[in-house]
Amino acid sequence: MGLTYFFxxxxxxxxxxxxxxxxxxxxxxxxxxGSAFVYQYGSIxxxxxxxxxxxxxxxxxxxxxxxxxxxxxxxVTGTGRVHWSERAVLDLAVFSGILxxxxxLGLGQDTFLSSYEDLLFQTGLNVLYLLPAVFIxxxxxxxxLRNKLRFGFLLLSVVxxxxxxxxxxxxxxxxxxxxxxxxxxxxxxxxMGSNQTLLxxxxxxxxxxxxxxxxxxxxxxxxxxxGVWGSYKNGIFGACxxxxxxxxxxxxxxWRLKEPFQRGYxxxxxxxxxTPPSEKDPAR
Numbered sequence: 001m002g003l004t005y006f007f008x009x010x011x012x013x014x015x016x017x018x019x020x021x022x023x024x025x026x027x028x029x030x031x032x033x034g035s036a037f038v039y040q041y042g043s044i045x046x047x048x049x050x051x052x053x054x055x056x057x058x059x060x061x062x063x064x065x066x067x068x069x070x071x072x073x074x075x076v077t078g079t080g081r082v083h084w085s086e087r088a089v090l091d092l093a094v095f096s097g098i099l100x101x102x103x104x105l106g107l108g109q110d111t112f113l114s115s116y117e118d119l120l121f122q123t124g125l126n127v128l129y130l131l132p133a134v135f136i137x138x139x140x141x142x143x144x145l146r147n148k149l150r151f152g153f154l155l156l157s158v159v160x161x162x163x164x165x166x167x168x169x170x171x172x173x174x175x176x177x178x179x180x181x182x183x184x185x186x187x188x189x190x191x192m193g194s195n196q197t198l199l200x201x202x203x204x205x206x207x208x209x210x211x212x213x214x215x216x217x218x219x220x221x222x223x224x225x226x227g228v229w230g231s232y233k234n235g236i237f238g239a240c241x242x243x244x245x246x247x248x249x250x251x252x253x254x255w256r257l258k259e260p261f262q263r264g265y266x267x268x269x270x271x272x273x274x275t276p277p278s279e280k281d282p283a284r
Contacts, residue, residue, distance in 0.1 A: 002216030003189045004247045006209045007254055016261050020253070027249055032242035039238025047234075048110035054241050055107055056098050059161075061248045062181045063094035066157040068255045069184065072266075073150050074143070075257060076273045083142035089135050090157055092127055097161030097177075099124030104164060104173045125165050131158055195269035220244070 007013040017024035038050050067090055071082050082090075102108050103117040113120065135158050138144065144151040160177050167173040193209035194202045223229075223240040257263050267274045 002213040002220070003185060003209065004250050004254075005216050006189065006193060006212040007250065009208050009212065010205075012265065013254070023253055024250065028246040031245050031249070032239050035242035035245070036235040036239035039241070040232065040235030045110050047238075048107075050238070050241065052102070052107045052111055052113070054245060055101060055105060057245060057248055059098050059101055060094055061251070062177060063090055063097070063157065063160065064252060065181055065184060065255075066090065066153075066160060068257070070150070070153050070157065071257050072270075073147075073153050076270075077147045077149055079143045079146045079150050081258075083138070085138035085141035086144065086154055089131065089138045089154070092131055092134055093158050093161055096124040096127035096131070097164055099127070100161065100164035101174070104168075104170055121165075128162070128165055192266075192269045195265075195271075216243075 008017070035050060038046050042050075067082060067087070070086065070090075074080050074082060099120045102113060103121040106117070108114045108117040108120070135155070138154070139151075142154075144154045160180070163176045164173045189209060190206075193205045220240050220243060223236050223243075229236045254262060255266070257266065
């Protein structure tokens with residue numbers, strides 16, 4: 001998550017962020033302060049609803065990254081944008097994952113969902129049972145059959161949340177796809193941080209990237225230790241949730257390939273994929 005804050009150190013992205021202050025400055029501020037306020041002064045029910053929203057949004061965010069990768073694959077392979085039928089498959093998959101997660105983590109406690117956790121889990125399982133049929137249908141309507149790479153990424157995105165319904169303990173049910181999400185992001189951010197022509201600039205940018213990851217990650221870990229913060233422990237934990245949710249907001253904007261600035265920046269960072277073979281090797 002700390003890798004996302006690297007974008008605030010990049011000159012081009014800072015200029016882009018300043019042109020959209022509401023999304024990249026005002027909304028993050030409100031998320032952090034608002035979450036801290038709810039956890040410090042809100043009722044038990046208010047905290048429970050915030051935590052429910054946080055985990056639901058985080059699970060949805062994981063699938064949005066999968067959607068972004070599928071869009072990326074579509075551009076690189078020349079197979080086009082994500083088709084509506086493929087979006088339907090991805091949306092159903094994450095919907096089932098969120099419903100299953102509520103019971104796994106006990107997120108319904110102290111909310112109106114407290115009596116419906118089992119029902120929601122079963123509903124999510126039923127949606128999961130429907131996914132194979134919807135997936136096969138998307139192959140005929142969409143573009144996944146045109147390219148093996150696209151087919152593979154779509155299939156992996158479909159089964160992304162299956163562990164939620166196989167394992168009963170939270171670590172086994174969640175950590176698999178959470179780690180997969182993180183590893184994907186590390187790979188992508190490495191190339192985003194090393195897109196300069198000069199080697200010296202690349203080294204500096206990668207050092208900043210690692211520094212952002214270590215500093216932000218370390219700070220958020222420290223914010224979770226209740227014993228350090230005394231009477232403000234709840235507010236600090238709420239602020240921690242806010243910082244993580246800011247990451248969802250930033251990523252949703254930064255990786256939008258349909259926007260000119262983001263598309264140009266990403267194409268420059270991944271030039272080895274976007275450059276036609278004839279331009280890579282003039283001798284051909």
